[in-house]
Amino acid sequence: MKSIPDIQRNNSEALFATAKTYFPGGVNSPVRAFKSVGGTPLFIKKGSGCRITDEDGNEFIDFCCSWGPLILGHAHQAVYQAIVETAANGTSFGAPTRLENELAELILSNNRFIEKIRFVSSGTEAVMSAIRLARGYTGRSKILKFEGCYHGHVDSLLVKAGSGLVTFGESSSAGVPEAFAAETIVVPLNDLPALEAAFQLHGSDIACVIIEPIPANNGLLLQAEAFLTALREKCTAHGILLLFDEVISGFRVGFEGAAGLYGIAPDIVTYGKIIGGGMPVGAYGASAEIMSRVSPEGSVYQAGTLSGNPVAMAAGKAALTELLKPGFYENLKSKTERFLKKITNHCLSNGYEVSFPSVGSIFWIAFSRNTIRNAQEIDSGSMSNFKVLHRELLKRGVYLGPSGYEVGFVSAAHTEADLDFAAQMICEAMDVVMEFRLD
Numbered sequence: 175m176k177s178i179p180d181i182q183r184n185n186s187e188a189l190f191a192t193a194k195t196y197f198p199g200g201v202n203s204p205v206r207a208f209k210s211v212g213g214t215p216l217f218i219k220k221g222s223g224c225r226i227t228d229e230d231g232n233e234f235i236d237f238c239c240s241w242g243p244l245i246l247g248h249a250h251q252a253v254y255q256a257i258v259e260t261a262a263n264g265t266s267f268g269a270p271t272r273l274e275n276e277l278a279e280l281i282l283s284n285n286r287f288i289e290k291i292r293f294v295s296s297g298t299e300a301v302m303s304a305i306r307l308a309r310g311y312t313g314r315s316k317i318l319k320f321e322g323c324y325h326g327h328v329d330s331l332l333v334k335a336g337s338g339l340v341t342f343g344e345s346s347s348a349g350v351p352e353a354f355a356a357e358t359i360v361v362p363l364n365d366l367p368a369l370e371a372a373f374q375l376h377g378s379d380i381a382c383v384i385i386e387p388i389p390a391n392n393g394l395l396l397q398a399e400a401f402l403t404a405l406r407e408k409c410t411a412h413g414i415l416l417l418f419d420e421v422i423s424g425f426r427v428g429f430e431g432a433a434g435l436y437g438i439a440p441d442i443v444t445y446g447k448i449i450g451g452g453m454p455v456g457a458y459g460a461s462a463e464i465m466s467r468v469s470p471e472g473s474v475y476q477a478g479t480l481s482g483n484p485v486a487m488a489a490g491k492a493a494l495t496e497l498l499k500p501g502f503y504e505n506l507k508s509k510t511e512r513f514l515k516k517i518t519n520h521c522l523s524n525g526y527e528v529s530f531p532s533v534g535s536i537f538w539i540a541f542s543r544n545t546i547r548n549a550q551e552i553d554s555g556s557m558s559n560f561k562v563l564h565r566e567l568l569k570r571g572v573y574l575g576p577s578g579y580e581v582g583f584v585s586a587a588h589t590e591a592d593l594d595f596a597a598q599m600i601c602e603a604m605d606v607v608m609e610f611r612l613d
């Protein structure tokens with residue numbers, strides 16, 4: 175196997191050294207620090223279409239896509255134009271603007287699952303507000319989440335399973351009081367008996383169940399549809415609201431997200447990432463009746479100085495307009511499937527223990543051939559393979575999110591030629607990984 179020299183990172187190294195004097199760990203969000211793949215994080219200078227260029231001039235085909243928002247790729251013309259034109263008229267007023275109506279109209283008239291929406295500034299904020307709404311609406315205080323789902327850095331959701339089958343959570347971050355964690359029940363994904371046991375014990379105290387209907391923050395843990403259907407039925411039976419956290423899956427697997435894909439109606443939905451076209455936007459939505467509990471109409475308080483920011487609204491509107499064009503999602507899905515098929519064929523014919531679970535344009539590199547549906551089934555030891563893969567791919571001009579637990583995204587800007595090239599590089603890099611393992 176020919177070995178390829180490592181990429182130059184001199185400028186990124188210098189910038190990272192400086193950044194470390196300013197920010198904890200040198201970053202403003204932890205995964206960016208490259209801790210799980212090693213080496214200096216690349217400082218990105220620019221992006222265009224499916225490509226990014228770092229401060230040392232290395233160019234990559236990007237499958238991180240800002241962790242999901244960039245379904246149209248970097249610096250998409252229509253989105254860029256909308257941002258520039260809107261910013262020319264002022265960037266924030268703290269008063270209502272027409273653009274908020276326009277983005278809401280676009281979303282609500284193309285979504286069967288929500289009747290009213292509230293815009294916020296991040297996915298975390300959307301989830302935090304939606305949980306408060308669920309508690310305010312039901313008058314109950316406990317919530318139930320699943321091990322292996324991520325919902326942003328909300329206190330009561332930075333919680334992991336304690337010991338035992340049905341357990342109250344233990345906080346997974348310093349600074350989260352155990353009393354908060356105790357309000358959160360944690361059960362494994364795709365495990366109906368565990369869910370039933372939790373409902374049996376605590377059903378009447380639970381305000382909502384929060385789930386990523388397509389769990390994509392800890393590998394891609396695709397749920398059996400029967401599990402999601404049963405979850406919907408059991409929530410209804412216990413008067414528990416079902417909260418779909420669609421911050422990643424919303425507008426990604428279809429305009430109506432996972433709810434539309436599976437035909438399952440949640441009571442509350444949260445959005446983020448794609449909804450802002452690359453600008454900071456989050457949102458939560460529900461029936462008009464549930465949303466009427468939000469202030470100033472109702473007694474659940476929630477506010478934001480920059481909520482519904484016009485520049486962000488314009489970017490979201492421009493992006494979502496593209497997604498509504500006929501064939502958009504079909505095209506993206508078939509491109510992704512073709513791409514993954516190439517890699518899969520190569521790996522299968524070489525007998526590699528890997529697979530590439532995917533839904534729509536989301537994919538994951540799993541170092542296992544089993545169908546993995548919950549967090550415990552992931553072999554943490556296999557992450558050392560990802561570390562090698564990541565480095566080999568950087569050398570070959572392909573950028574993945576710097577952790578083996580993260581999923582990849584194909585954007586509309588990835589052409590067939592880009593994907594063919596990337597597939598070949600992934601096959602080559604996988605050969606190196608497997609050679610390492612045999613040694």
Ligand SMILES: *Cc1c(COP(=O)(O)O)cnc(C)c1O
Binds near residue numbers: 324325421
């Ligand atoms: C990214 C993400 C969040 C958090 O969104 P931020 O904008 O990073 O705060 C919440 N839930 C899910 C499912 C996500 O993927």
